[in-house]
Amino acid sequence: MKIFVAGAAGAIGRLLLPKLVEAGHEVVGLTHKEENRAIIEKCGAQAVIADVFNREAIFASIRTVQPEVVIHQLTSLSQRNFSDNSRIRIEGTRNIVDASLAIGVEQIIAQSISWAYEAGEEPATEEIPLDLMASEPRKRTIEGICSLEKTVAEIPNHVILRYGMLYGQGTWYDTNGYMTEEIRQGRVTATDAVVSFLHVEDAANAAVLALNWPSGPVNIVDNEPAKGWEWLSTYSEAIGAPTPIVQEGRAGWERGASNTKARMDYGWSPLYPSWRSGFARSLKVQIE
Template sequence: MRVLLAGATGAIGRQLLPLLLSTGHTVVGTSRSASGVAAIRAAGADAVRLDVFDRDATFQALADARPDAVIHQLTALGERRFDENARLRREGTRNLVDAAVKAGTGQIVAQSISWVYGPGAAPATEDEPLDASREGLVGPARALEEAAASMERHVVLRYGLLYGPGTWYSPGGWAEGELRAGRIAAGPAVSSFVHVVDAARAALLALDWPDGVVNVVDDEPATAWEWVPALAAALDVPTPPPSATPDRSGALALEAPASEAPASGALPVGREGWERGASNAKARALGWRPAHPSWRTGFPALTR
């Protein structure tokens, strides 16, 4: 299959590119930088320098590549540019989808997030509604998913919090600095994680999955009371004291636009109903088997 990998030099893209090539796919990777294009070519794929906010250039790139499928892994989260990331989900995805349809591409696999569900007592499943009360975060994700669903074939991957190489939760990453500064508290908010390599494997498998939404998370949603000390131990930084409430700067909320994030420091809040993690039962039923089924074993492996 001829695949256009949008975001081939991102955290997931770097893991996914060799998987696609090793399984026989022909890949055209995109990057916004000349150095990214060079890295893609060095890995053995074709490459194009592309900014998906440039609609005309996006149409031209897809017309030239004529892929059978697009895998959309574009974010601005590596640089923590949250407003730009929201724009990528809305405007960038729409440009990519429209260009793919025009080029005759029939399939898309797109990256979304698993903390978009409304409140509930148990880990969220794919048939539950999105949380309309958190428009700043959920709105752009909804726009991305709706754009993807307009294509003939589409799979939306709702990833958990990514950890591993190139992510916030890795040695030298954002979370390590926040832990050292005491700005991640161990509180009751529940999160679901997924190792970046397992996320990439899901994107590869999704080329053969039926249309729809799939949560790609590990087996064990956990409170910050549990995972924060484990991450601190893995990164060899001081463990923050437990708190009755989570620090909103610590995990999920800082993927929201800057206008919705705290200005600085810790902002204790009560556990919200949507802070409940997600279920991976559907992904497992489709044949996905994470090499890191729990953050409990995945975190200690970060520095090996």
């Protein structure tokens, strides 16, 4: 198949492109930076340079490529530009979907998040509603996710990958990542908040497998939702950071997510089933 990947030079995109090429697909990767062209081409894909906020450019790019499938992995999280990230989810997704519909694309796979569910005690399944009543600043995130998922659903076959908190190379949790540095400086407090993690390679693998999945959202997270005081202590030890300060309590939505649907219904199995061993393996590989 001919596949158009938006966000081709990001943390997931760099792992996803070679997997798609190896599977025999013709791959075109979108980036807005000319300096990323070489990264995309090295993966065996063709590069297209266009800004997702430039509606005419996105229409022209997708019209020229004529893809059968679009994979939307665009974010601006590496720069921690949350305003742009919300804009990508709303305006950027609108441009990608409208351009895809204009040429008859019938399949899209899009990146979402697994911590947008409403409050509860157990890890959230896909049947739990999104947290539509959230207050600011969380409300802005939920509105962006709702817009993205609703827009993507206009394409007949639409798989929405609700990723866990990403770790591994190119993420906030790499050896020089934002969160790693915050933890080293003792600026992260350990709480009862539950997080579902996901190694970036497992995120890429899920996107490949999703080419054969039915429409709808699916949580792509590891097998073990983690309480803050537990995972943060493990991570701190792995990077030689000070023992974190512990504080009781969590927000109701900090509940983690269940991957039962992905594992049992779709046959997805994470290479990094738990953050416990995943942190150590990931950091060791990056250091070496």
